[in-house]
Amino acid sequence: DTEVTQTPKHLVMGMTNKKSLKCEQHMGHRAMYWYKQKAKKPPELMFVYSYEKLSINESVPSRFSPECPNSSLLNLHLHALQPEDSALYLCASSRVGTDSYNEQFFGPGTRLTVL
């Protein structure tokens, strides 16, 4: 299984809502990533988890709260978002190792619209 799955595919939420994005992989990867991609822009890294521990937080506002409950799952909890947070949210995973570079495998993304 070389797939990263993300649910939901589309999400529309109000600024007072609380919602969660989910990501799952069964490739045995121990690094997982959240990216945000706006239209006509490259993906921008938000968070990195390595061995289920948060390793990188790229100064993301606290209204985005990541969670890695186990090695296969990655969640992104959303609360009090702003319309400018509307974007495609991509999850990725990779192996962790020092002997060679480890490519990231991406999911299809969740298209988020904040009203």
Add this chain to the structure above:
Amino acid sequence: DQQVKQNSPSLSVQEGRISILNCDYTNSMFDYFLWYKKYPAEGPTFLISISSIKDKNEDGRFTVFLNKSAKHLSLHIVPSQPGDSAVYFCAASAGNSGYSTLTFGKGTMLLVSP
């Protein structure tokens, strides 16, 4: 300041011809470079990569060339096929912290016409 630059937003090529996508970078610490392909409504798909210790890597119709002195890499697709029409992102990584952190270019939209 953008550390990875793809200066051509789009490229149109006829089927069967060569497609050349270019990428420039500014960070001398980058030691691994990747190309990803992205269709609309899908996540990026890994295509091909190259380590900074090499100057060429080939995989089927895809070849990536790296010119370290010029801080430039290019992706050649030969022959181009209509199914290659997609957005191509150049990405780079610095160091090896065990996991990878990628810096992406803005992407080049390739259109291959029959």
